Amino acid sequence: MNIKELKSYLNCDDAFLISLMQKFIDEVAEITTIIKTAASNEDWKTVKTQAHKMLSSVRIFEMQEIIAVLEKLEIDADAAKNPDAIKKGVEQLLSLAAQTIYDITNSLGEIKAVK
Amino acid sequence: MQLKCAIIDDDSLFTQVLEHYLSSVDMIHLDGIYHDPTEALNKINFKEIDFLFLDMEMPGMSGISFLTSLTVVPPVVVVSGKKTYGVDAFEYNALDYLHKPISNERFLKSVNKIKTFFEKTKAPETSIQQNIFIKHEGVHIRLAVNDINIIRANDNDVTLVANGKSYKTHLRLKDIYEMLPQSEFMQVHRSFIVQLSKIDKVDGEVIEINNRTIPVSRTYLNELYERLRIK
Numbered sequence: 570m571n572i573k574e575l576k577s578y579l580n581c582d583d584a585f586l587i588s589l590m591q592k593f594i595d596e597v598a599e600i601t602t603i604i605k606t607a608a609s610n611e612d613w614k615t616v617k618t619q620a621h622k623m624l625s626s627v628r629i630f631e632m633q634e635i636i637a638v639l640e641k642l643e644i645d646a647d648a649a650k651n652p653d654a655i656k657k658g659v660e661q662l663l664s665l666a667a668q669t670i671y672d673i674t675n676s677l678g679e680i681k682a683v684k
Numbered sequence: 685m686q687l688k689c690a691i692i693d694d695d696s697l698f699t700q701v702l703e704h705y706l707s708s709v710d711m712i713h714l715d716g717i718y719h720d721p722t723e724a725l726n727k728i729n730f731k732e733i734d735f736l737f738l739d740m741e742m743p744g745m746s747g748i749s750f751l752t753s754l755t756v757v758p759p760v761v762v763v764s765g766k767k768t769y770g771v772d773a774f775e776y777n778a779l780d781y782l783h784k785p786i787s788n789e790r791f792l793k794s795v796n797k798i799k800t801f802f803e804k805t806k807a808p809e810t811s812i813q814q815n816i817f818i819k820h821e822g823v824h825i826r827l828a829v830n831d832i833n834i835i836r837a838n839d840n841d842v843t844l845v846a847n848g849k850s851y852k853t854h855l856r857l858k859d860i861y862e863m864l865p866q867s868e869f870m871q872v873h874r875s876f877i878v879q880l881s882k883i884d885k886v887d888g889e890v891i892e893i894n895n896r897t898i899p900v901s902r903t904y905l906n907e908l909y910e911r912l913r914i915k
Contacts, residue, residue, distance in 0.1 A: 580788035585704055592697055618743045625695040625765050629785045 572676060575630070583680055590677050593626055594670050601666040608659040616655060617646035620662075630673070635665045687802060688732060691717045692724045692750065693739035693763060698784060702737060705791045711799065721745040725753060731881050733758055735779060735798065740764040740772065748772055756881050757913045759801065761794060776913075805867070816863045818844065818853040827851065829868070833893050835860055835877040848894070872900045872908055880911060 576586055600623045607615035620643040627635050642658035645651060689712055693699050699717050706714045715733060718724035721742050738760050740747035747769075751757055762769060762778040763786075770781050779801050780794045816832075817824045831846040837857040844851045844860070853860075861869065861877050871877045872891065876898050885892035886908075889900045900908055909915075 578787045579701060579704070580708075581704060589697065589700060592700065596697060621741060621765070622695060625784050626697045628765065629697065629701065 572680060579629075583683075587677060587680055589629075590673050590680075593630065594673055594677075596626055597623065597666050597670055597673075601663055604659055605663060608656055611652060613646040613649040613652075613655060616659065617643055620646060627669070632669060635662070635669055638662050638665055685711060685799075685802060687712050687734040687798070688715045689713070689735050689737060690715050690724065690728050690733055691737045692721055692742075692747075693717075693737065694719045694721075694742045695739065695784075698739075698763075698786075701786070702791075705786075705788055709795055712795070721747075721750045725750070730754065730756060730758055734802065735759040735761065737761045737763055737782075740769040741766070748776075751776055751913075752915060755883055755886060755912060755914075761798065816860075818851060818855060818860070820851045820853055825851070829864060830879075832864070832869075833879055833882045834896065834898060835869075837875040845896075870904070870908060870911060872898065872904045874901065883912065886912065886914060 572586070576582070579586070579589075581589075600619050604616055604619045604623075607613075607619065620639050624636065624639045624643065627639065638658060638661045642655065642662060645655045645658055649655075689706075691699050691702055691714065693702075696719060699719070703714060703717065706712055716724075716728065718727070722745060735758055738747045738750065740762060741764060742750075747762065747764075751760065757776070759779050760776060761780045761782060762772065762776070763782045763784065765784045767783055774781075780797045782790065782794060786794075814830070815826045815828055817826055819825075827844065827846050832844055834845040835857065836843045836845070838852075841852050841854050842857055842860060844853065857871075857875070857877060861871060864877075868881065869877055869879050878891065878893060878898060882893050883891050884894070889902065889905060891898050891900055891908075
């Protein structure tokens, strides 16, 4: 993620970007928890709606790897035909989400340090 | 020109971005953000809103279901994470179709489209035809066009209902209709003209405005449904 490009894309200052990134971290943490619980209950509808919700957010930050996982997860959960594929997708998502939160938190620290 | 809008989208991160973009546009006032479409249906005063930013995919109610549940559909900027909703946007005469994520540059292009649309449709009527004068009890009185709900032809005169009051005039129904903005008013019966945005309910061949029922002639029924976008 390129902070300078993102600020230009959103036409925003550091303060707005920090609030957005903080909200993103909270949202990713919340959604992954919901998805994890829903997957263990085989509640594919919730997996689908939450994957869709998270997609919108990660697209802002152009995180291609997690976008690809979420897009597939949304399709698989909507079809609800292959529980193994969905569970695999959820595992991939949980791993990538943890990395995403770590990366964004680091970027957040960099912005705050410069500020 | 000042426009009022509302955002209906369950994605709180996106609405934060859109709110940030809108804060730099003086012409547009953000009236509210709704993450729940059902709440939006109950809380938004659609007679006061100029247009909506509407997400197509929301849990519980899709953007399409939302639009079909409205009596009078305001202009809409369709927003979606999927490109497949472009066709729906076209069908609902959307002002624009925004595919998430949306850059500030793309948003500003959308603002230009919104501005152009309202300059063509809204400005002439509000600046020129805000009021009409009618002769009531021997005196010419001014009525704000926006306050007029119903115009009824009686045997020898015409009654205008505006702001809960009735005004009798000897003008003909046809003459009054010509004084009003045709985009806002419609004749629904040989004896009735109504302001479309004031209609509260449509039940077959009967409409309701402020608890008053008005018959709709079969001649006008199809046009009425089309203009209200009822399917």
